[in-house]
Amino acid sequence: MRNTLLALAAMATLAAAGVAQAQTATYAIDPSHTFATFEIGHFGASVNRGRFDKKEGTVQLDKAAKTGKVELTFDITSINTGTPPFDKHLQSADIFDAAKFPTAKFVGDKFTFDGDKVVSVSGDLTIKGKTQPATFKANQFACYQSQMLKREVCGGDFETTIDRTQFGVDYGTAFGMPKNVRIVAQIEAVKQ
Template sequence: MSTAAAVDQIDLPATGTWTIDPGHAEVGFIGRHFGLTKVRGRFTGVEGTVTVREPLDLSEVHVVIDMASVSSGSQTRDDHLRSEDFFDVANHPQAVFRSTGVTTTGAVAQMTGELTIKGVTRPLTLEAEYLGHATDPWGAERAVFSAAGTINREDWGLTWNMALEAGGLLVSKEIRLEIEVELVRPEPSEES
């Protein structure tokens, strides 16, 4: 597999545009119910590209999330998340993340960008980690990344909640994002 460069003795993926493999991509989220129990969910409809450039700080990420693909292990909760109270999937079927900057230190990077959910665009910083690369059994080059960050969902207009009799809120405002993606490098065009 060709590499872009070695940073801190880590071979990074080759320059060029890599495509997210939707079958090996997940945007997960963790919130709290009653301020206590962790509730986990994920979006399985994830598409996009990562363009690796030299220097790496010029690299770009563009991700589109199918909001109807939300899955939390409860059909009732998933239907509520798709409703106007939360994602309003009928009017806002996609969320979009576009990077605006990348600062790398070896295999770890701080990635800044803009996340649009429900028509609201706000800044987001993720800590991303390059986990490595491999050639799959069919000869395609693959690179694997994970990323994580925390948001206040109310910043994106996701404000539905219920006050609890004993104090506090039913659903936490703070949401942890955990992202896992496998990228595939398209074959060079035979016409080139």
């Protein structure tokens, strides 16, 4: 009798796990609505801004369990500041060294929710071959039924501030450029 009860309990646990996994949905990043931009002060006079035009990734989201995972990869060679010579300098060995490190990546697997809304995603950010923890806080987050795609789309506007020297991006600090860089990531992903 005891073995039968243990077997039933094990089957119930497996069934519950299967139901929980079935609620995890996979979303593909929509590149036309996803960008990572960065801002860094320029000697206290202005702010330099740029973005990465090529990106890819996926989001797994279980709204009921309030869990998820996001993987985003950005092509360093697609950096766009609106000034081609500045883009080339950013891609050079002085700064991002795109020849050796062609991508930057964020993998986040710690989602924090407030009700049904994601309020932050924590994980690991890799730039120039160095990985550091990072938390992106959501300024806004929502899911909606796209009338054009006829599928659910989830997305948000997230931001964090990093110390670029932790990633080996030290250029200019010796002559007064700040270490802190603000990253804003607007992300929308389409349910698959």
